[in-house]
Amino acid sequence: MSLLTTQSLSKYYGSKAALEGVDLALEAGAPIALVGPNGAGKTTLLSLLCGFIKPSKGKITILGQAAGDPALLGRVSCLPQDGLLDPNFTVLQQLSFFGRLQGLGHRQAQDEAMRVLTLVDLQTVAQSKPTTLSHGMGKRVAIAQALMGSPELVLLDEPTAGLDPANARAIRELVRAQSANTNFIISSHNLDELEKLCGTVLYLEQGRLTQSLSLEQQGGASFLSLSMQSCETDMLQQGLESLPSVIRVRAKNGKDFLIEYQGGEPYVLEQQLLELCKAQGAKYKLLQNGRSLEDTLFS
């Protein structure tokens, strides 16, 4: 099922092009990652998808409707990058208010607010004011708000930025659990996190979509990632390059090697590789099939 399409989508702020000619055709399914350096246009793209701002050029269709169409109310929601809760109202009051805006009755809105607070494991703060919450708790409440009414598409702009590892992990697990029923688009600078969660990665650079890859399809069949504890870098690189099925070897940080190969069974190469390490007196730490998202995007 088509989740969203954009055609020649551009957004200018004055003469500044924040997005330029972006064409997307995304299917419903596993979470989609939105990646790119600072200022690449990620927040602009999410704001356009939410209908918060209008395109300068081009067209966006989400779940069969134009972005911002009232028919998408309750079907698409967003966690803005710097989304703030109102300090004057309790968490329950604020979430219930969003439920009322979606057309729920008073009681239904409160029940829905408690449901989403339970999803983020924060039902105990329902009667608290946001000022009494930690940064991580506030972020989890904001994510709960984005899940109100079980929208079909949830846009998360840097959902784990500034969170400690435990809170970041709780949010990842929440997204993973919810992604069976909900489509997510997640903007983040944490490539490891996105690699664990997402099926598709969109890479924006200076407002243009420069890469769009499926992590599910690439499978990593022709790459091995080798991390050494200790080795003679140049000697090991030369040894690796001389193995029959190896096409290319890239050394990083002196101890990590990305090995591209073709043909043959991976276990034969793995065995040759371990024998090579032994022959050179090099100590290996980790050998993994495939390559990281970072290697995929930047190699």
Ligand SMILES: Nc1ncnc2c1ncn2[C@@H]1O[C@H](COP(=O)(O)OP(=O)(O)OP(=O)(O)O)[C@@H](O)[C@H]1O
């Ligand atoms: N309201 C605005 N007025 C003028 N320029 C803007 C505005 N919002 C964004 N920009 C510019 O548009 C470009 C894209 O910004 P955007 O915030 O979409 O990038 P981003 O990829 O989300 O960056 P970051 O990773 O730093 O959050 C940047 O050059 C930014 O300075």
